[in-house]
Amino acid sequence: MISFRYARANDVADAVRQIAGDPDAKFVAGGTNLIDLMKMDVERPTKVIDITRLPLKQVENTPGGGLRIGALVRNSDLAYHPQVEARYPVLASAIMAGASQQLRNMASTGGDLLQRTRCCYFYDTATPCNKRERGSGCSAIAGQNRMHAILGASDACIATHPSDMCVALALLEAKVHVSSASGDRVIAFAEFHRLPGETPERDTNLDAGEIITAVELPPKGFATNYTYLKIRDRLSYAFALVSVAVGLELDGDTINDCRFALGGVAHKPWRDPRAEAALRGRRANAATFADAADVLLRDAKGYAHNTFKIDLARRCISRALMQAARGTPQSQSSKKIA
Amino acid sequence: MTEVENPGSGRDAEKLPRAVQTTVRERVGAQSPMTTPEAVSVRLTVNGTRHSLLLDPRTTLLDLLREHLDLTGTKKGCDQGQCGACTMLIDGRRVNSCLTFAVMYDGARITTIEGLAADGALHPLQQAFIDHDAFQCGYCTPGQICSAVGLIAERRATSADDIRELMSGNICRCGAYTNIVAAIQQVMGRS
Structure with missing residues (x-):
């Protein structure tokens, strides 16, 4: 790890003032990803600004009936928050599906959105990686790509976004509140993360000098018919091969409203309006769910080691939609798949 | 500033x-x-x-x-948040101290x-790990025990499934998991 200057920020204004104009500075909150990447020399900030003292630790009701989550609320506190458990159980479930309790006790809400990919070539500074060093090439396309993307990838990068929490936030259509020295703005969750295209070094549309201050949840929480189903190489404490978050609104067995989002398959949490439209107004049954999966996966493309993920995703989508329709969400404890 | x-x-x-x-x-x-x-x-x-x-x-x-x-009781395993050997408690919450x-x-x-035993008496979890033979080489054990202290304080685990899931951040390459769960259950049953 290279040497760096360490500074503490007292409030948001102080934090954005300290980072303004310094492209080699980084904020640190939970540290669970940044410190790991600094040890690997993937991240090399010359200045680290500690934002853990900022007053961004509250979970508050919004006037519009939603919930505003401060950027420093830790993953475990958020998953166990009574309002989240009761009104947004798909978010609580997704958080508990990720990492370990020690990491959830450290990781912040804002930092979870800014996690970097776990692509092994991104971590290995001895190999080319366009995300780490623009123009150097992608080692994964012709290399070990079992964990990699099947949707939305480019010739420059086939990395996936690793977060479980963000899959639920995509489903819930959260809004990301950010601040900088030049003011505040709100970014729709679907616009927050980017596809790799020709600029895989940019994971998000957060600009230099901006800080995430809060994540806001709209009122609709799909608390009755939901699930978060995560398939991975071991039963816990592993990144997703494929995960699916679902929220349904049913009238009898007719689907009135439907959203579903996938993790582990793309450079960002993956939603497809056409696939969701294929469900609305139809009967909630296996044939309907299989149709929706086919629509979502119509352009899926596998590489040497991850073609199995296309079929895995198809089955996960059908199973997760069935879990949500039956009101039997996936337990993150027993692991038995209903 | x-x-x-x-x-x-x-x-x-x-x-x-x-x-x-x-x-x-x-x-x-x-x-x-x-x-x-x-x-x-x-x-x-x-x-x-x-x-x-x-x-x-x-x-x-x-x-x-x-x-x-x-x-030196706290162990360095992977040094990148993947094994849990370095687990300690900060203000009562279990964390990976390597990160x-x-x-x-x-x-x-x-x-x-080193801070769990009081007045020379082992912490109940330390005694339970001995009672249940919950380790072989012992390298992961300080992290396992600190993690279990945090687990019990969180009051979220009510079943063996819960313990297994909420202890998944502590890897034991000797494979003593069955006895680790039994040791934790023994202490949870008393608390």
Whole structure:
């Protein structure tokens, strides 16, 4: 790890003032990803600004009936928050599906959105990686790509976004509140993360000098018919091969409203309006769910080691939609798949 | 704003406290560019003992305890948050100490495996691990026990499934998991 200057920020204004104009500075909150990447020399900030003292630790009701989550609320506190458990159980479930309790006790809400990919070539500074060093090439396309993307990838990068929490936030259509020295703005969750295209070094549309201050949840929480189903190489404490978050609104067995989002398959949490439209107004049954999966996966493309993920995703989508329709969400404890 | 100033001349390591000197020596010969760190002051209470330290900000809590405070009970396994061997409690919450900069925890209360026994009597979890033969080589055990202390304090686990899931951040390559769960259940049954 290279040497760096360490500074503490007292409030948001102080934090954005300290980072303004310094492209080699980084904020640190939970540290669970940044410190790991600094040890690997993937991240090399010359200045680290500690934002853990900022007053961004509250979970508050919004006037519009939603919930505003401060950027420093830790993953475990958020998953166990009574309002989240009761009104947004798909978010609580997704958080508990990720990492370990020690990491959830450290990781912040804002930092979870800014996690970097776990692509092994991104971590290995001895190999080319366009995300780490623009123009150097992608080692994964012709290399070990079992964990990699099947949707939305480019010739420059086939990395996936690793977060479980963000899959639920995509489903819930959260809004990301950010601040900088030049003011505040709100970014729709679907616009927050980017596809790799020709600029895989940019994971998000957060600009230099901006800080995430809060994540806001709209009122609709799909608390009755939901699930978060995560398939991975071991039963816990592993990144997703494929995960699916679902929220349904049913009238009898007719689907009135439907959203579903996938993790582990793309450079960002993956939603497809056409696939969701294929469900609305139809009967909630296996044939309907299989149709929706086919629509979502119509352009899926596998590489040497991850073609199995296309079929895995198809089955996960059908199973997760069935879990949500039956009101039997996936337990993150027993692991038995209903 | 609290920009931390370099308390020493920086060039003269002889004048720096022992903690900083140790870190400077460790870094010589590393691949990363070597520059003299700006030491940062931090106050910590470790197992009830207060410490005022000047540290290279790169120092993790894990390295601080093992290399500077001679508390080697906490183990370094993967050093990147994947194994749980370094688990300790910060203000009562279990964390991976390898993924912390110690300077971020100014004023915190740290509890390690060395701080669990009271007046010479083993912590109930330490005794339960012995009772259930919940280890073979023992390298992961301090992390397992600190993690289990945190687990019980969280009051979220009610079944063996819950224990297995909420202890999944602690890897045991000897495979003593069955007995670890039994040891934790023994203490949970009493608490």
